[in-house]
Amino acid sequence: MNDRDIVIKTRGLTQRFGDKTAVNAIDLTIHRGEVYGFLGPNGSGKSTTIRLLCGLLMPTAGEIEVLGLRMPQEAELLKRRCGYMTQKFSLYEDLSVTENMTFAAQIYGLNPSSVKKRVNELLEIYWLDEIRDQMAGTLSGGQKQRLALATSVLHKPELLFLDEPTSAVDPESRRDFWDSLFALADQGTTLLVSTHYMDEAERCHRLAILDRGNLVANGSPQELMSQLPGQVLLVDSPTPRLAQHTLKPGVLETAQVGASIRVLTAGHDHGVEHVQALLNRANVTARVRETQPNLEDVFVMATRQQENK
C-alpha cells in the first residue's frame, strides 16, 4: 500500500486530563477502505482517541493527520468529510426520523434540492421507511442505531467514526448493522469502530487493542491470534472449580467454560505437560489438551503483558 491510501496517521498521540493519562503515546496507521477496530474495556481510551482523531480535543502531545488534514487545526474542514456516530444516541428524540435526517442534511450543507432525495434513499437502505414519521424517542435500540448510522452518512463521508455503536442493541440487529458497515467499506468508506465485544472485533480487517490508554497490540485478528505469545489449553476435569483453583497461581489466566477450564500460559512450549504436572501434584483428576487461541485470549495476553511492564 502506498502513502496515498493512508487515511489516519498518528505519532506519539497523548492526551492527559489533569494527572490522568487517557491516551498514552499511540502510533496508528489506518488505510482507506478498512474496517478498523478499537478493542478495549470501558475507560481504555477508545472514545478519547476517536475524539482526538476528529479534532474535537486538543492533544497534550503528538501529531495527527486525518485525510491529509492536520488535527485539530483543520478540524472544520474534516467535519464535512467525515461522519461520527456517537456512543449514546445524540439525535433529537422529539423529532421524527425524517425530521432528524433533514435537519442533519441541512446542517451538513447538502444542496436543498437534493436533501429530500438523499434522505429517501437512506430511509430505504437502512429500512427506516416504515417508521419515517415516528418520533426518534419512541424507536427501539436497533432502529435508533440505524437512524444514527443513516444520519452520519448523509453527506457521503470518506471516513466514518463509530463509538461503541452496538452497545444498546440485540444480537440480530448487531449482525444486520455489521452487514451495513461492510457495505459502506465496499464503497470505499474507511470505518473506525470501537467496541468491547470480541466477536465484533474479530470481524474487523484490522484492530488495535487498547488498555488504560496504551495501544497493547495491533494487526489483523488472524495475525494476532496466530502470533499469540503463549498457549491456550483446555482442562477437562470432574472437579473443574478445584482444577481452576489449583492452576490459578501458576498460569496467566483461567476461566471456566462449561465443564472445562480454559487456561492461558505464557510461552509456546510444554504448556500441556506443565499444566498436567501441576494438576497431578495437587491430586486433581484432569485431562489437558491444547486448543486454538481466540481474540479474547489475545486481549487477555496483551493486557497482562502491559501490567507486567
Place this chain on the structure above:
Amino acid sequence: MKMSLMRIYAMYTKELRQLRRDKLTFAMIVGMPVLLVMLFGFAMNNDVRHINAALLDESQTSNSRELVGEINQSQIFTFKYQVATQKEIEALFRSGKISAALVIPVDFERRLAQADQSAVQLMLDGTDQSVQGSARQLVTMPINTILREHRSSNPSPPVAILNLYNPQHLAPLNSIPGLVGIVLTMSLVMFTSEALVRERERGNLEFLITTPLSPAELVLGKVLPLIGIGLIQTALVVCLGVIIFSVPVRGSVIELYIAALFYIFASVGLGIFISTTVQTQFQAMQMSIFSFLPQLMLSGYQFPFAGMPPAAQWIGEMLPLTHIIRLVRGIMLRSSTFMDMWPDYLALFVFGMVLLTIAILRFRKRLD
C-alpha cells in the same frame, strides 16, 4: 468561518418544531401573559375598597348619621361592626377583623363648629400600607364638604393636585404597561438560557460538535424563534390591556415594538450569558428566576423608584427592566417619542451588548 443561512434556517425550523411539541412551554408563552394581565388587572389593585371597619358613634346625631352614610357611599369602608366602646375596637383590631375604625365623639356637634379641631377620628391598621393609602383618600372625598359646611371658614386645600395621564386613578393604567417588561423578562431570559443548555443536557451537543455547525449559527438559530415569541407576547399584553382594561396606546405602536425589540435583545443577552454559567436546564431556570427578582424589586414596577435610597436607584438604573417599564409607560400613556426617551433605549442596548460580549468570550473558552 462564513455563517451559513442554510444552517441557521435548519436550526430555526428545528427549534420551532420542538417548541410546537413542547406543550408546556407553548402553553407558557401564551398562558403567562394572559394570567399576569388578568392578575394585575383585576386582582392586584392598589385602589383598595371595602375595607372592613368598625363604627363607634357616641354622638348619635343626624349629622353623624349623615356622615356615616356618605362614607358608606364612598365604598372605601364597610362598617361591619357597630360598637359601643373603645375597648371593643381594640379587640377587633387585634383579631384582624377590621383594618379601620371611625370614632365619632360625644361632642361631635361642638367640634364641627370649631375650625381648629378635628371633628372625628379615623383609626387605621398601620401594618398595612395599602389601607393607609386608601384611607387617605377619605380626606379628599366629598364627606369633607359635609364637615366643612358646618365650619365658619371654608378653606380650600393648600395644594391642588392635577393628575395627568391617569385622572381617574385607574390601577390598570399603572400595572398593565409595565407588564410588557415583566412578561418578556420571565419568559425570554428563561427560554433563552434553557434553549442553549438543552442540547448539552440531552446529549445532542455530542452530535452537533461533529457537524460543521458553528457556535454563532447555533445561537442565532435558537434565538430567532425567541425574538418572535417576545413580539407575540408584547402584542398579547398590549391587546388584552387595551380590550379588557381600556389602557390607551397614546404613542406610536411602531415605537412600542421597537422598544420591545431593544428589551428582547437585552433579555436574550442575559439568557445567553446565564446559559454559559450553568450545566442543566434546571439550573438555567433557577438562575433566570434569581436574576429576575432584583429586577422586579428595583425596577420601579412594584415599589416607586423615587422611594428607594440612591444606591438602590443606581442599581435599578443598571437593570434592563427599569428601562423597558419607563419606555412602555412613556409610549403608551404619555405618547413619548424616541427623542424623549433615547437614554432608555441606549441603556438597553448597552446592557445587551455587554452581556453578549461576556457570553461570547466565555463560550470560546469552554470549547477548548
